[in-house]
Amino acid sequence: MWEGISLGLSTAITPLNILMVFVGCFAGTFIGMLPGLGPISAIALMIPITYGFDPASGMILMAGVYYGAVFGGSTSSILINAPGIAGTVATAFDGYPLAQKGQAGKALAIAAYSSFTGGTIGAIFLLVAAPALASVALSFQSSDYLVLMILGLTAVSAFTAPGQVIKALMATVLGLMISTVGTDPSAGVQRYTFGSLDLVDGISFLLLAMATFALSEALMAVLKRDESSEKTRDASVGGMGSLKVTRQELRSIAPTVGRSSILGFFIGVLPGAGATIASFLAYGMERTVASAKDKLGFGKGSLKGLAAPETANNAACTGSFVPLLTLGIPGSGTTAVMLGALISYGVQPGPRLFQEAPDVFWSVIVSMYLGNIVLLILNLPLIPYIAKLLALPRPVLIPLILFFSLIGVYLVSFNTFDIYMMAAFAVAAIILRLLAFPMAPLILGFILGDMIEDNLRRALSIYDGSIAFLWERPLTLAITLLTVLTLVVPLIRTVNTWRRMRWAAASGDGE
């Protein structure tokens, strides 16, 4: 292994390759910030210019772009509630409320530190254990993924404010329902498309996220022109760019970052999961282990709630290189694009890459460290300037948000139908929000719905229509039990405190 690392270092640390890391991170960050352009498009844009490069440099550039884009994506989530890729939806849950409180600089700084730590810890795992982890990547089957996705769905509980449980659940179900529009994967039949060609592929994540998050948020701001809140906002603008994270705050999020790195990395290793699931699971896990007082802060600007998904999605991105490099299996759309690029270089990823092209293998891993460091040095100084975006006067900022959300969706599909559909969803979202329905469970249900359905139907067809996998596969059983615990334990706790309070009240009355 050590000779591998030194080989990797000597390949990665050439002036050209260091330049590649810089260019990649820089380009990736900016492309990722634009809603609609995620890592897949960023990497696809890079492929043509990497054709003349040697494979190691090409991969280093693309890995840099990948990280940059994932990091950049969180910026739009935090600042304008516009998650351009599914992996940064959970970042918006707490990042956007923080920015609204006038702590945009802090939120971005925490996102940067968390991404850095997640990516670095992931890279260390990759370095030490990549070949050994190949078997982990293959340990999950459809039934395991199914229950893992359901566990991810329990993150909804973070949005169940007292008295709003039913509304959060209804929003989740609505999200699950929207996810069924389009071609049924198992039967190849169209559902709810009303014969329209525009609906055959279902509704895109980007469209729904932009409509329900960014568009509806911006339009709500127009509807609720509250003068007093605007004043407090203007007053806090001065502190927008401040990156100050106190030592106490850092100490409080450190365990979160540690846990989320490990969880994120392993979820990323699984080819059927990836950064999105990792961020939801990390978010849900942190809320579950948080103290009763911290719990209330989730969804309202909790630092832990921001750090957890940000760490996990970066760690998962690193983890997704395990199946790509050791098995030749792309775990996500992004790694699929990279696989295509590798093959066009004449490098066939798989169990033999390690022996046949060790320079590619190791230099990619080493460049991940470099990528993370570069990302941090590049972004920290930029944060105050980026955060100043929010200091724009509202009559300028709101149209800008509307413009970028609409353009972002249109540029991906070049379909005017999508714009109408987006407007319709935004209006529906505003009505739901006015009725105090939370939007996060809706998008969570939507993202997970597809995957839950695919895996459920696969598991059922493999088990000939029986649900025996729930108890026959130990892994499935274990995750199912974990899910049940996650749901039941807080319930018992609530019932207990409630009974104690009633008992106290009753005994108080008796005296």
Added chain:
Amino acid sequence: MKSFKSLTRRAVLGGIAAAGLIAASGLPGTSASAQQDIDTIHFLIPGGAGGGWDSTARAIGMTMKQEGLIENDSYENMSGAGGGKAIGYLIETADRQENTLMVNSTPIIVRSLTQIFPYSYRDVTPVARVIGDYQILAVQPDSEIQGFEDVLERFREDPRSVKIAGGSVRGDLDHLVPASAFRAAGEDPRQVAYVPYDAGGKALAGFLSGETELLSTGLGEAIGPHRDGQLRIIAVSAPERVDVLPDVPTFKESGADIDFANWRGVFAAPGISDERKQAFATKVETMMDTGTWEEIRSKNGWQNLYLPPAEFVDFLAKQEEEMGELMREMGFLR
């Protein structure tokens, strides 16, 4: 509205190109001159970046450019409706797409039969069949199954014991090819238990995790894992054994008389002149004779299956008929 739309797109593409991010120089030609020497080709790709259509289009364009056959190449990814969106776009804007070649493949037949989109190859101009990839059936490396005969035997004992993973929805290629093999061997194709994944890579991952014993996919995707010992290919859908796998029998040798290649070809806008169609086809044919192409082709494991326009149309008609028959029998068509 139309002109505004194309203006924005131009501005955006131009902006990206100016930023040095893509090496595209040509844009959809609006010049009305119907000169026969083609020096600009705009590739319309009906799927996203990194897929099979994408890599084929870029390989063709880049080879042509490198070999000096054309001066400008540009690419436009337009995914949606299983490729139907790009076809619709090519038809609607045909009058300003005279420099455009759209890549497509067997799905243009399958998906027009299943009416995923309301178009067929007849609505555009077939120019040339370029390459093909055979379909394969693979088993776990330690499986007792030696050949397709063993699969058939197991199927006759208990159809449910044979489960095949594949990377497309039911009724699409990875399902249709093994189903047609069972049919050719005299079995009921509707009894074949097919487990769909949403991409070839996902299907491979599921297969490697041991979910199914069999995997149906393209030869190009399976050849690497086969050499690495992750899976064992037991049958190829080619008419004769392929030179990259001389030890692996064809389906035909194993008692299932099928011959199927997932071809990829290029199509031009409807209504272009015969001379222009022929000029495009000649460009493709010349391109396929170059060393650059040979290198790319062999790296990707593609088979050269060039057919000029007229033969290509005949081939499409024949495939449509065969596919239609199979799909009707399997209940995918009403």
